[in-house]
Amino acid sequence: MKLPLSWLSDYTDMTGITPKEYDAKLTMSGSKVEEVYYLGAEIENVVTGKILSVVDHPDSDHLKICQLDVGKEEPVQIVTGAPNVTPASVGEICPVCLHKSTLPGGVKITKGKLRGVPSNGMMCSFQELGLSHGCVPYACENGILFLPAGTPVGEDIKKVLGLDDWVSDFEITSNRPDCLSVIGLARETAATFDRPFSVKTPEVKGVGGDINEYMSVEVKDTDLCPRYTARIVKNIKIEPSPAWMRERLHACGVRPINNIVDITNYVMLEYGQPMHAFDYKCLSDGRIVVRRARNGESIQTLDGVDHDLSDKMLAICDNDKPVAVAGVMGGANSEIMDDTKTVVFESANFHGATVRITAKALGMRTEASGRFEKGLDPRMTLDAVNRACELVEMLGAGEVIDGIIDVDNSDPNHKRLPFEPDKMNALLGLELSTEEQVKLLEKLDFKIENGEVVEAKTVIYGAGAKHRPLGLPEEADYAGKGISYCAICDGAFYKGKTAVVVGGGDTALDDALYLSDICTRVYLVHRRDEFRGSARTLQKIREKENITVITNAVITVVSGEKKVEEVTLNNGTKLKTDGVFVAVGMIPHTEHLKDFLELDTQGYVVADETGKTSQDGFFVAGDVRTKHLRQVITAVADGANAAVSASEYIRQL
Numbered sequence: 001m002k003l004p005l006s007w008l009s010d011y012t013d014m015t016g017i018t019p020k021e022y023d024a025k026l027t028m029s030g031s032k033v034e035e036v037y038y039l040g041a042e043i044e045n046v047v048t049g050k051i052l053s054v055v056d057h058p059d060s061d062h063l064k065i066c067q068l069d070v071g072k073e074e075p076v077q078i079v080t081g082a083p084n085v086t087p088a089s090v091g092e093i094c095p096v097c098l099h100k101s102t103l104p105g106g107v108k109i110t111k112g113k114l115r116g117v118p119s120n121g122m123m124c125s126f127q128e129l130g131l132s133h134g135c136v137p138y139a140c141e142n143g144i145l146f147l148p149a150g151t152p153v154g155e156d157i158k159k160v161l162g163l164d165d166w167v168s169d170f171e172i173t174s175n176r177p178d179c180l181s182v183i184g185l186a187r188e189t190a191a192t193f194d195r196p197f198s199v200k201t202p203e204v205k206g207v208g209g210d211i212n213e214y215m216s217v218e219v220k221d222t223d224l225c226p227r228y229t230a231r232i233v234k235n236i237k238i239e240p241s242p243a244w245m246r247e248r249l250h251a252c253g254v255r256p257i258n259n260i261v262d263i264t265n266y267v268m269l270e271y272g273q274p275m276h277a278f279d280y281k282c283l284s285d286g287r288i289v290v291r292r293a294r295n296g297e298s299i300q301t302l303d304g305v306d307h308d309l310s311d312k313m314l315a316i317c318d319n320d321k322p323v324a325v326a327g328v329m330g331g332a333n334s335e336i337m338d339d340t341k342t343v344v345f346e347s348a349n350f351h352g353a354t355v356r357i358t359a360k361a362l363g364m365r366t367e368a369s370g371r372f373e374k375g376l377d378p379r380m381t382l383d384a385v386n387r388a389c390e391l392v393e394m395l396g397a398g399e400v401i402d403g404i405i406d407v408d409n410s411d412p413n414h415k416r417l418p419f420e421p422d423k424m425n426a427l428l429g430l431e432l433s434t435e436e437q438v439k440l441l442e443k444l445d446f447k448i449e450n451g452e453v454v455e456a457k458t459v460i461y462g463a464g465a466k467h468r469p470l471g472l473p474e475e476a477d478y479a480g481k482g483i484s485y486c487a488i489c490d491g492a493f494y495k496g497k498t499a500v501v502v503g504g505g506d507t508a509l510d511d512a513l514y515l516s517d518i519c520t521r522v523y524l525v526h527r528r529d530e531f532r533g534s535a536r537t538l539q540k541i542r543e544k545e546n547i548t549v550i551t552n553a554v555i556t557v558v559s560g561e562k563k564v565e566e567v568t569l570n571n572g573t574k575l576k577t578d579g580v581f582v583a584v585g586m587i588p589h590t591e592h593l594k595d596f597l598e599l600d601t602q603g604y605v606v607a608d609e610t611g612k613t614s615q616d617g618f619f620v621a622g623d624v625r626t627k628h629l630r631q632v633i634t635a636v637a638d639g640a641n642a643a644v645s646a647s648e649y650i651r652q653l
Contacts, residue, residue: 001170001180004039004251011186013195016473019166022189024477026168029192031179034169039251040158043129045101047071048147048155049094054087059115066123070096071154079119084143093147095124095157104130129161134256135247136161137240162247177374181272191443202386204400205393209234211403215286215344219407224314225290225326226410227349227378229385232280233398234342236260242395254367259397260336260343263388265367273347273376273384274368276316276324280342282334284319288344290326291315297322301329301364313358314350327355327372328364343398347385349378349410378410419448433463435589457653458617458646461605462639463589465623465630470502470582474558482564482579487511491518494579500525500567502555503583509533511583512541522547523575527554555580588624600626611642619645 005022008014023036049068052075057063064085067075076096097109098121107128111120126136126145139145151160158164170179178184183199190197211232219225240246241262249256254265264275280286293309299322300306307325309315314326323334327350336343349372356373359365382404389400421434432440438448467485469475475483484490487501491514499519501512504526510533512524524541529551531538541547550569557568558580567575588603598606598614604626611619621638623630 001172001185002252003168003170003182003185004248005166005168007182007248007251008186008189011183011199012190012193012197014189017193018473019168021473021477022168025192026170026185026188029188031176031185031188032171032173034171036166036168039165039167040163042102042104042106043158043163045098046095046103046124046129046157047098048151048153048157048160049076049096049123050153051085051089051092051094054085054089057115057117059117063114063117065117068094068096068123069153070098076120077118078121078123079114079117080123080144082123082125082144084140084146085123089146093149093151093153094144095129095147097122097124103128124157129157129163131161131250132255135250137246137256162243162250165247165251167251174374177371177376178272180371180374182270184272187444191440194443197443197445202383202390204386204389206402207234207399209401209403211401211405214280214342214401215283215288215405217288217405217407218290219409220289220291221314222409224292224351224354225348226351226408227381228288228290228405228407229347229381230288230405231345231385231389231403232342232401233345233389233392234401236341236343236398237396238336238338238340239397245395258336259395260340260392263391263395263397264345266391267347267384267388268367268371271380271384271387272371273380274327274371275384275388276330276346276368277336278323278330278334278344278346279336279340280344281340282318283323283344284321287319288346289317289319290348291317293322299323299325300332301325302332302335303329303364304332305364307362307364310361312354313361314354316346325358325362326350328359328362328369329366345385345388347381347388349376349381352376378408382406414447416449433589435463435592457650458619460611460619460621460639460642460646461593461624462621462635462642463624464635465586465588465604467582468585468587470555470584472555472558478558478560478564478580481562482560482577483558483582484579485582487514487581487583490579490581491515494519496520497578498576499523499579499581500555500575500577501581501583502526503585504528504531504533505583505585506533506537508583509537509541511581512547513537513544515581516541516544516547520546523550523577524548525550525553525555525569528552586623586630590624609641610645611638612645617646617649619649 019036023033027033047070049070052067052069055065057065063079063081066078070076099111101109109122123144126139172179187197214232217228217230219228238258241256241259245262245266246256252269256262260277264277268274292311293313293315295311297309315322316324316326324330352373352375355369359369392398421437425432441448495518497519498521499515500523501508502525512522515522553569553571555567556570558564559566564580567577590599590603590605600606605613605620605624607613607620607625611621613620619642621642622635
């Protein structure tokens, strides 16, 4: 699954996320990225130019000498033999390879002479830029690519043609069909980077009428087709899709064809729901019959190949004949043509195993079959067909007739799985709280339902706290590779090395002092000019010759090839270091308690040594409560105190 990163911005915030960071984090989250590449990586020093003049070459009957405005002080002279460059081409705008430019395939362009006349570059065809005709339908097949009127002069051609984008190529496993879509990967992206995620419900205006007056749908084999949804669009105008749609399809490896076919492919990529468009006039009596094919039936598919069908295959038929192989490919007998005026949009759900068997038997695995065979959600069919109609109206490609035919024999109930936090932690090798697991699952659009009601006379809450990060984009990449949040835990790994401690409280001061006995050099970096920690400890630090105190500074960049090697401060100072120990506080897991219990300014539950809180019967223990020292031994003591307090509370009821 190829995905231009810019498309994700329709559904989540991609601000500040670099392609390298995206690659690393999505792969670690379970969505393996094969590679991230720049679409225009092979194109350099190619700009738009306006033809100012065209004259015949004095020593050639086919070469032309052209002067072009490329946004510089002086025009550029180029000699070309392109048949579509004539004196009538003056004013046209085209791609221009300047001196020392490169094109796809490693082609290098330099200035030279043609028949004795200097030529300072080359004008390009769309083929030389690595494009198909579908990407630039206005282009001449055998000649220079003339760009639309009004194209700015002197612009990088990559920006003009939508090649200024990064593409992630995902390896999607068979158990994640939801990720075979832009929306699915946007959901994963939002959850991974903790960004908002939203999908708007498609809105279709319609022009009146009643779809039932035009067509009918009968599903005879509901076990192989749980849901079949259809809409009709009339007064179709077949034309090329707009540039933004063509560019997105091209980036995903899909060849643009025309606006109607492109819409079906666009929706498939966006929603993960394959679609098909039938020419309405080719459907006998306006009927769609979904049934098993009959032995001896045949169909010519859109690729021009004839196929014999069997009763193990599902076919989309009209009154007389098959018009599509369900979930695989449409038939040539109902193909969208230049004279098509009315279109039937199909958005259906087919049995995955049957589609896989059919595709294999016919030797024609397609983008659609690859999705169906993994098992899709029947609920997607309605949004997908409405999205297609919404795009039709957006592009002015036709008029949507009111009404939807929706033959739905799918299970209306959501799949329910037991929520077992301990089991999930054991499987993943993690120690996530129930609250953290719920939060992560909800980010992925899971709904957590707990039908079990547990009545209790008292509660002991010990969800703990997590280390506060620095908030740097690269922080997660270096976690365990030079960034640590516990000097006592990891300090021994830095014996004889250099370390940076960040923070101004007691923990940071203690960490710096501790590390000074292990490391050759310790930098203590604090964002203020005064420390909150113990004055006595600070005095000991200042007496240490191998501790350098830096105030009014914060780390802005952590860098290194495979591990931490250097940090950059906001004042421009660069510190060579082997490790960064972050001691800027903790974040207690109390967000859901803020309207129930009294919390201090840092979010900790206000409680005494007994664990008693502002709510009778509710006790806390461990790092989640207000206290001076947060370590395992104090947490254990808190647990014992809270248990005794809870027992006493129950006895007094």
